[in-house]
Amino acid sequence: MRLSRVVSVALGALATAALTVFPSGFSQAAVAEYVAMGDSYASGTGAGNYTDVACTRSANAYPALWAAANRPGAFKFVACGGAQIPDVRSGQLSALTANTGLVSISIGGNDSGFASTMLRCKYLTTTSCQRAVEDARGYVEGQLPSDLASLYGEIRSRAPRAKVVVLGYPYLYETGGYCSEMNATKRQILKDGADTLNNVIAAAARNAGFAFADARPAFAGHSICAAQEWIDPGNVHPNAAGHAQGYLPILTAAAGS
Numbered sequence: 001m002r003l004s005r006v007v008s009v010a011l012g013a014l015a016t017a018a019l020t021v022f023p024s025g026f027s028q029a030a031v032a033e034y035v036a037m038g039d040s041y042a043s044g045t046g047a048g049n050y051t052d053v054a055c056t057r058s059a060n061a062y063p064a065l066w067a068a069a070n071r072p073g074a075f076k077f078v079a080c081g082g083a084q085i086p087d088v089r090s091g092q093l094s095a096l097t098a099n100t101g102l103v104s105i106s107i108g109g110n111d112s113g114f115a116s117t118m119l120r121c122k123y124l125t126t127t128s129c130q131r132a133v134e135d136a137r138g139y140v141e142g143q144l145p146s147d148l149a150s151l152y153g154e155i156r157s158r159a160p161r162a163k164v165v166v167l168g169y170p171y172l173y174e175t176g177g178y179c180s181e182m183n184a185t186k187r188q189i190l191k192d193g194a195d196t197l198n199n200v201i202a203a204a205a206r207n208a209g210f211a212f213a214d215a216r217p218a219f220a221g222h223s224i225c226a227a228q229e230w231i232d233p234g235n236v237h238p239n240a241a242g243h244a245q246g247y248l249p250i251l252t253a254a255a256g257s
Contacts, residue, residue: 031072031101031255035159036063037092038106041169042079046237055080060240062167062247063104066255072102084110085147089154096158102255103159106167107151108144108201112136117193118172118236121186129186133193140197148204156208165254166205166212167247168198170219172236179225181233213250222246 036042044050044058051057051064057077058064067075076095080087088107096103113136121129155164171194173179173187182190198216205212219242222230230242238246 031070033074033076033097033100034063034067034070034072034102034104035076035095035100035162036061036067036079036104037088037095037155038079038104038167039083039110040079040081040237041109042104042106042167043077043081043083044079044243045081046232046235047240047243049240051077058240058243060243062243062251065244065248066104066251069252074099079106082110083107085151088151093154093158096155096162098160100159100162103155103162103164104167104251104255105155105164106169108140108148108197109169111144111147112140112197117190121190122182126183126185126189130189133189136193137196140200144197144200145204148201149207152204152208152210163255164205164208164210165251166201166210167251168201168212168215169194170215170231170238170242170246171223172231174221174223174225177225181224211254213247213254215246215250218246218250 040056042061042063043056044061044064045056047058047060049059051059057079061079063077063079067077078092078095080091083092085107088105113132117132117136120132152164171191173182173190175184175187175191179187194216198214202212202214219230222228222242224231224233224236228241230238230246232239
């Protein structure tokens with residue numbers, strides 16, 4: 001065999017071997033800059049181990065876990081408990097740059113009256129719970145789509161090359177069986193409200209060309225009153241297990257797609 005042929009065969013074998021070393025989806029180029037934005041479901045309220053108490057940013061939150069596992073060139077964790085869309089616009093958008101390669105965000109729950117709805121459903125009558133969810137539905141279906149479209153447009157303008165992952169909200173309560181925290185009717189009302197909110201957010205994400213990571217199937221069987229709860233019944237937010245086993249896998253999958 002001629003020498004040139006030997007070299008060609010050897011190089012081909014090496015290339016084939018190199019392809020088998022790395023798993024499917026492997027990228028040798030790390031994300032240059034990861035910006036984690038949004039509200040308490042992104043900051044890690046309820047997950048403990050807080051690095052910023054004022055915003056309840058947690059080292060156990062899915063953005064911090066993703067950054068630790070993937071080591072982006074820069075990690076900006078600006079999500080803050082209680083944030084609404086105007087807060088993201090005024091206090092978080094500035095973290096984005098032309099170098100941003102990945103953005104994650106969960107937003108819209110507080111704008112929809114999450115806190116007051118939960119209080120009414122937990123402590124008042126079923127009728128009051130229904131009214132609270134219906135009041136929220138009016139905003140979610142009427143105003144939230146345009147609010148999200150505007151915000152998502154600003155994100156794309158500031159981070160033109162970034163992969164943007166919009167994370168949805170899980171069902172908060174198991175709807176089957178007995179639950180000492182809340183009666184079955186209230187739990188179903190909240191589930192229906194969560195579907196409305198998530199469907200609007202998912203549609204807005206698709207319209208913007210962003211990925212939507214659905215937390216509902218990710219948390220299936222692990223809501224409040226499940227045998228293994230990934231949501232804290234006291235503050236109604238994902239605990240450390242919820243971030244590590246619920247949110248982190250869906251962010252990882254969406255970021256790599």
